Amino acid sequence: MALLPAPVTYSYSHRTVNANTLKYISLLTLTLQNAILGLSMRYARTRPGDIFLSSTAVLMAEFAKLITCLFLVFNEEGKDAQKFVRSLHKTIIANPMDTLKVCVPSLVYIVQNNLLYVSASHLDAATYQVTYQLKILTTAMFAVVILRRKLLNTQWGALLLLVMGIVLVQLAQTEGPTSGSAGGAAAAATAASSGGAPEQNRMLGLWAALGACFLSGFAGIYFEKILKGAEISVWMRNVQLSLLSIPFGLLTCFVNDGSRIFDQGFFKGYDLFVWYLVLLQAGGGLIVAVVVKYADNILKGFATSLAIIISCVASIYIFDFNLTLQFSFGAGLVIASIFLYGYDPARSAPKPTMHGPGGDEEKLLPRV
Numbered sequence: 001m002a003l004l005p006a007p008v009t010y011s012y013s014h015r016t017v018n019a020n021t022l023k024y025i026s027l028l029t030l031t032l033q034n035a036i037l038g039l040s041m042r043y044a045r046t047r048p049g050d051i052f053l054s055s056t057a058v059l060m061a062e063f064a065k066l067i068t069c070l071f072l073v074f075n076e077e078g079k080d081a082q083k084f085v086r087s088l089h090k091t092i093i094a095n096p097m098d099t100l101k102v103c104v105p106s107l108v109y110i111v112q113n114n115l116l117y118v119s120a121s122h123l124d125a126a127t128y129q130v131t132y133q134l135k136i137l138t139t140a141m142f143a144v145v146i147l148r149r150k151l152l153n154t155q156w157g158a159l160l161l162l163v164m165g166i167v168l169v170q171l172a173q174t175e176g177p178t179s180g181s182a183g184g185a186a187a188a189a190t191a192a193s194s195g196g197a198p199e200q201n202r203m204l205g206l207w208a209a210l211g212a213c214f215l216s217g218f219a220g221i222y223f224e225k226i227l228k229g230a231e232i233s234v235w236m237r238n239v240q241l242s243l244l245s246i247p248f249g250l251l252t253c254f255v256n257d258g259s260r261i262f263d264q265g266f267f268k269g270y271d272l273f274v275w276y277l278v279l280l281q282a283g284g285g286l287i288v289a290v291v292v293k294y295a296d297n298i299l300k301g302f303a304t305s306l307a308i309i310i311s312c313v314a315s316i317y318i319f320d321f322n323l324t325l326q327f328s329f330g331a332g333l334v335i336a337s338i339f340l341y342g343y344d345p346a347r348s349a350p351k352p353t354m355h356g357p358g359g360d361e362e363k364l365l366p367r368v
Contacts, residue, residue: 027303033284034307038129039314040277041120052269053257054117057278058110059249064282066242072235091236099240106244108219110252115212122205124321129311130169131209133334136341137162138217146221158341161333168330305335
């Protein structure tokens, strides 16, 4: 008697549901992190009252990130103090060459975060959010030069749209007093007269944003080129980064603001909102490092696009931002370029795989 073939089944694991849930959590987290950080930085740098030193905020964010990552590494090691100490020694002290490699991005991230504060001090939140997307161009540029990676024709087209969109956004803010954020500039001027906030300089803000984009692209590709493949958890890698970033941060504080720190104190201008901003900046990068692996390029583009829209709408009500047709068109081009850059025409949609008992359920999971 011939045996009947095993029935064909669709084995949809509960992990499929979990993966889909994590994708939408990733979308929400990335959107809020991208939008709220830019708005919070702008508000903190232009509100009335004593202004805090941005170099000290960057340093405190590194301390917060270090403490958080040490706790997470301790949790990874089963909350065993001896294993925790041995793991730190093995990764950081016993492997000095790997640790030294992290010096470069440690310095880069300190400079980048300081530049982002300068940019947020001189550009309204909406313009800052759109302009900072130029990091897509710098990342692609370094990927081609350093990694010898070939870009698709659609990606080159996306980069062209990106540059056109950002140029339109910048021109919309410099064409006259009615364009851009006249109310926001007035508020910033009031804050400057009352609490020492920096005088608005759009060109300085633009150059700071461009510098941050350049450093962001370089740091991302550097990690991929030098540090990829190391069997080190994301939390331990961030411990290395923070340990090496803190000396650079201290140096930046005392080189740039040494006299003001000695005269007015390290924590001048700090209040609950500044501490919230420090924790947001520290936690934001860690959150993205975790959730980004669950989100594909389309979802990441959607999150960034939503963040731009949220920043524009919030700026209208919070900073009296004047949304012009030219700015809207430029922002639309940037949003379109984000989706186009992440689109791969050769990548087919994942399909459920039919198999009998013992098949590989991972094939049925959504591609993330």
